[in-house]
Amino acid sequence: MIELRELTKRYGGRVAVNGLTVRVQPGVVTGFLGPNGSGKSTTMRMILGLDAPDRGEALIGGVPYANLTWPLRSVGALLDAGAFHPGRSGYAHLAALAASNDIRRSRVDQVLRLVGLSDAAKRRTGTYSLGMRQRLGVAVALLGDPGVLLLDEPVNGLDPEGIRWIRSLLRALAAEGRTVFVSSHLIAEMALTADRLVVIGRGELLAETTVAELAGRHDTLEDAFFRLTSQSTDYRGTEVS
Numbered sequence: 001m002i003e004l005r006e007l008t009k010r011y012g013g014r015v016a017v018n019g020l021t022v023r024v025q026p027g028v029v030t031g032f033l034g035p036n037g038s039g040k041s042t043t044m045r046m047i048l049g050l051d052a053p054d055r056g057e058a059l060i061g062g063v064p065y066a067n068l069t070w071p072l073r074s075v076g077a078l079l080d081a082g083a084f085h086p087g088r089s090g091y092a093h094l095a096a097l098a099a100s101n102d103i104r105r106s107r108v109d110q111v112l113r114l115v116g117l118s119d120a121a122k123r124r125t126g127t128y129s130l131g132m133r134q135r136l137g138v139a140v141a142l143l144g145d146p147g148v149l150l151l152d153e154p155v156n157g158l159d160p161e162g163i164r165w166i167r168s169l170l171r172a173l174a175a176e177g178r179t180v181f182v183s184s185h186l187i188a189e190m191a192l193t194a195d196r197l198v199v200i201g202r203g204e205l206l207a208e209t210t211v212a213e214l215a216g217r218h219d220t221l222e223d224a225f226f227r228l229t230s231q232s233t234d235y236r237g238t239e240v241s
């Protein structure tokens with residue numbers, strides 16, 4: 001389980017995340033939704049100890065990330081699919097991470113198979129397509145067989161086959177009893193992937209609900225989402241008449 005208690009982060013005078021209190025349960029996919037700039041990435045970075053909160057705390061299985069003995073074995077994260085050394089092979093990248101986290105070498109082959117990269121494992125990641133880098137990022141997240149998974153916009157830039165693959169993988173991981181927390185600004189995608197939704201706007205909690213409940217409030221899920229977030233978007237274009 002992931003627990004956020006009054007989580008708050010400011011950048012200069014700007015509040016990026018404001019008093020966020022949320023419990024993300026195991027066994028289901030929880031979508032983390034909000035318009036651009038609403039604080040999703042900042043929240044995920046604080047859960048992973050990459051940003052320090054100004055107030056409140058983020059707990060994974062009851063402890064802050066910094067207190068986890070083997071972080072990769074407790075929580076897997078996909079934050080930035082481009083963040084690999086381009087000269088290293090996918091296999092070498094995973095093997096180095098496995099060694100530094102006391103994870104058996106055979107797990108590297110397992111996760112490569114799971115994400116469909118076995119044939120490309122010995123190629124340098126600099127030659128990977130965006131979809132392949134995304135798959136390698138998922139392999140990293142799964143390497144330690146963690147009970148908690150955090151994915152920031154995992155479908156960004158993926159083709160329909162890749163999107164479908166991520167969707168079914170996340171659902172399967174949740175069905176195994178893991179906590180799966182996945183951010184998106186696309187309500188339509190989340191409707192197909194998530195069971196529960198945490199919706200934020202300007203860093204504040206707007207709703208903690210299920211896809212079914214939110215859809216029941218309006219004609220379409222998109223309408224429901226726009227109603228919920230209409231006061232919270234920073235940038236809005238004018239409609240073409």
Ligand SMILES: Nc1ncnc2c1ncn2[C@@H]1O[C@H](COP(=O)(O)OP(=O)(O)OP(=O)(O)O)[C@@H](O)[C@H]1O
Nearest residue numbers: 011015016034035036037038039040041042043185
């Ligand atoms: N390192 C930083 N320094 C200053 N401001 C920041 C920093 N990181 C985020 N912000 C600001 O905090 C707010 C929340 O940003 P964040 O990236 O968490 O939102 P997001 O919901 O992930 O957005 P998107 O969907 O566009 O990725 C924004 O106003 C952003 O400009």
